[in-house]
Amino acid sequence: MKTxxxxxxxxxxxxxxxxxxxxxxxxxxxxxxxxxxxxxxxxFRVLLFLPAAILFFAHIISSERMKRAMAHIFTxxxxxxxxxxxxxxxxxxxxxxxxxxPEALQRIAELKKKKYTLILVSxxxxxxxxxIADDLGFDHYIGSVLWQHGGRITxxxxxxxxxxxxxxxxxxxxxxxHSVDRKNSIAFSDAASDIPLLSFAGxxxxxxxxxxxxxxxxxxxxxxxxxxxx
Numbered sequence: 001m002k003t004x005x006x007x008x009x010x011x012x013x014x015x016x017x018x019x020x021x022x023x024x025x026x027x028x029x030x031x032x033x034x035x036x037x038x039x040x041x042x043x044f045r046v047l048l049f050l051p052a053a054i055l056f057f058a059h060i061i062s063s064e065r066m067k068r069a070m071a072h073i074f075t076x077x078x079x080x081x082x083x084x085x086x087x088x089x090x091x092x093x094x095x096x097x098x099x100x101x102p103e104a105l106q107r108i109a110e111l112k113k114k115k116y117t118l119i120l121v122s123x124x125x126x127x128x129x130x131x132i133a134d135d136l137g138f139d140h141y142i143g144s145v146l147w148q149h150g151g152r153i154t155x156x157x158x159x160x161x162x163x164x165x166x167x168x169x170x171x172x173x174x175x176x177x178h179s180v181d182r183k184n185s186i187a188f189s190d191a192a193s194d195i196p197l198l199s200f201a202g203x204x205x206x207x208x209x210x211x212x213x214x215x216x217x218x219x220x221x222x223x224x225x226x227x228x229x230x
Contacts, residue, residue, distance in 0.1 A: 013201070014188070015186070016189075023101070049072065071157050104207075107205075116185075120138045129141050129143040144161050185201040188205045203222075
């Protein structure tokens, strides 16, 4: 006698970008300032990174190249040391400077009550993203990863910078990736680079969108919200 396998129910997910979506500003550069304050001897590494940052903001190099240049700053750090810094960054900067949008916190709380699976998907480094995800009560997080060898950070990215279509790829690679009820899921972002993520979910919410994303939102009938504008 054969028994029928019951299909696992699909999960409704709420995908959130972090920088300028949940937080008021880009946490990566806030973390660099914090990092220098805790590792003043590494100021030279940060100075070597500045040309890449300038070229990125001038739209001359990609975010991928910029993030790979940034990864060199952390060469020689251990996973444990970065974990400690990530925890302290959450307390001193994210909380200390009140970086969270109140509206984002309210929306997250509402989605929790509705039993959505909360997934934080960001280009930020996972060593501090994990603490922000825990702080906000997220079920999962996905971010950019630093390569380790022999217990030390090599100064290289492990895989790609988690931005654009890479976010969708990374979601699909997770154990839960093919269990997402896309039609009844929701995604939040402020960035045009996250159009693939917003398109992945059945409902998209564009947070304080600039022109390109605002035009795409209008074309696709996506929700637009203005947070922190009161």
